[in-house]
Amino acid sequence: MSGGFFDTLWTVLLSTVRDVAPIVAVLAFFQVLVLRRRLPHARRMIVGFSFVLVGLALFLIGLEQALFPIGETMARQLTDPEMLGTLGIEGEVDWRNYWLVYLFAAAIGFATTVAEPALIAVSVKAEEVSGGAIRSWGLRFAVAVGVAVGVSLGCFRIVTGTPLPWYIIAAYLVVIVQTFQSSRTIIPLAYDSGGVTTSTVTVPVVAALGLGLAASIPGRSPLIDGFGLIAFASVFPIITVLGYTMATSYANRWKNRKAQRGSEL
Amino acid sequence: MPPTIITLARQTERPVVRRLARHVGGALHRILLSLRDLAPIILVIAFFQIVVLQQPFPNFWGVMAGLLCVVGGLSLFMQGLEYGLFPLGETLAQGFASKRSLTALLSFAFCLGFGATVAEPALIAIAQEAAEVASRGAAIADTAEARDSYAFNLRMVVALSVGAAVLLGVLRILKGWPIHRLIIGGYLMVTLMTLFAPPEIVGIAYDSGGVTTSTMTVPLVTALGVGLATTIRGRNPLIDGFGIIALASLTPMCFVMAYGIIVA
Numbered sequence: 001m002s003g004g005f006f007d008t009l010w011t012v013l014l015s016t017v018r019d020v021a022p023i024v025a026v027l028a029f030f031q032v033l034v035l036r037r038r039l040p041h042a043r044r045m046i047v048g049f050s051f052v053l054v055g056l057a058l059f060l061i062g063l064e065q066a067l068f069p070i071g072e073t074m075a076r077q078l079t080d081p082e083m084l085g086t087l088g089i090e091g092e093v094d095w096r097n098y099w100l101v102y103l104f105a106a107a108i109g110f111a112t113t114v115a116e117p118a119l120i121a122v123s124v125k126a127e128e129v130s131g132g133a134i135r136s137w138g139l140r141f142a143v144a145v146g147v148a149v150g151v152s153l154g155c156f157r158i159v160t161g162t163p164l165p166w167y168i169i170a171a172y173l174v175v176i177v178q179t180f181q182s183s184r185t186i187i188p189l190a191y192d193s194g195g196v197t198t199s200t201v202t203v204p205v206v207a208a209l210g211l212g213l214a215a216s217i218p219g220r221s222p223l224i225d226g227f228g229l230i231a232f233a234s235v236f237p238i239i240t241v242l243g244y245t246m247a248t249s250y251a252n253r254w255k256n257r258k259a260q261r262g263s264e265l
Numbered sequence: 266m267p268p269t270i271i272t273l274a275r276q277t278e279r280p281v282v283r284r285l286a287r288h289v290g291g292a293l294h295r296i297l298l299s300l301r302d303l304a305p306i307i308l309v310i311a312f313f314q315i316v317v318l319q320q321p322f323p324n325f326w327g328v329m330a331g332l333l334c335v336v337g338g339l340s341l342f343m344q345g346l347e348y349g350l351f352p353l354g355e356t357l358a359q360g361f362a363s364k365r366s367l368t369a370l371l372s373f374a375f376c377l378g379f380g381a382t383v384a385e386p387a388l389i390a391i392a393q394e395a396a397e398v399a400s401r402g403a404a405i406a407d408t409a410e411a412r413d414s415y416a417f418n419l420r421m422v423v424a425l426s427v428g429a430a431v432l433l434g435v436l437r438i439l440k441g442w443p444i445h446r447l448i449i450g451g452y453l454m455v456t457l458m459t460l461f462a463p464p465e466i467v468g469i470a471y472d473s474g475g476v477t478t479s480t481m482t483v484p485l486v487t488a489l490g491v492g493l494a495t496t497i498r499g500r501n502p503l504i505d506g507f508g509i510i511a512l513a514s515l516t517p518m519c520f521v522m523a524y525g526i527i528v529a
Contacts, residue, residue, distance in 0.1 A: 227395070
């Protein structure tokens, strides 16, 4: 068993070297040949590079062993006919029976996003720059709600088997309309918040959930219906963040007007 | 008086011990950070398993061992990035931002996006999974080589697209184009290409947009964007520095669908 583990580690390590080599080559090339500077702290860098290699190899093994199986198992157990309580008519899928799946998807989307370090950093910065008009926790909450709604709706789509582009393009239309209603300073931040939400740990679990769902619901193909959850999770936060900032700016305007009226009286 | 072994040891031992302590402290900190990343997932799953499903979890200890690998692996990976790649990437970004050569800056931008994405763990994971699904669905041959080449091509296409996105994002910062025009143009492109792309690539293409921007790419690319916006006069780090990530999660959708159209 342990011999097997070290064999796997060795093969994964070799392929990891191939994966990481390009970025190291790029950075070293530009540093030494284009900017003509020596590599700073060469020894520290070599230590860091070997950490990256071993760490990535271990992560990929853990991915196969844990993260993918977790997503698949949860999808299978949540869609188990016995669990659902009702055995629907053969070939007919009633989307209302799968409410546990939507609940699980929303919970995992919310929980993984609210604690995401990249998001915390960005939202603290946003509060600073906006002079307190945008609250750090408010932004985090908005993004987390966006991911929760997105993943949950994505599961609904897999259950019903409706085409993915309809949902995503509709979401784009909402984003475009909101963009023209929002202040210019928040737009880049809102657009970026869609991308940063999906962390390295979340992506495999959510992807496996979608694929497992498509595999266990009759009439769905993993290839056509299984993907798309991550796309949902990266569009919906844009909508909720833009919505949140619009709401706060309306609220501020209303408060100001009220204060003005108060001072007049 | 010649230095005795004791004085030598006293001179060398202290920094070594201190350095060792710092390393151990850093490693512990990393492990705590990785655990924090993982904790919400474990909590949600534990809640559903214990309260809602009440079913035995298959291969429980195997999964636990795998989770240990994930925690250890992520900790080492992040610590390594902090030691080696991030400082180098940041000094490079600042160096190129202050250098006046446009070609050097643009080629660096492209290579940075490409190189960082190729090594992105989340992308490696998704590409493998996509290859397996494709071979089970008989879209490609059911051999290890076919799967490997499918996963490899997918990763290359996505990496190329992120390279293009970073290049475009840097151009945007230099020219001061408003980000929403680029993004809305990108949305239109995605919509148009969806009409022509084969349906089995659409899901993978849409997902690859969100996947590209995690552990590896975000810090490097953000450092480049904010560094540029700070050094160029008349640019605001908040308005112009952000936005490259948004571009980098749009272009992969277009490129992967284009790849699907060409291959099919």
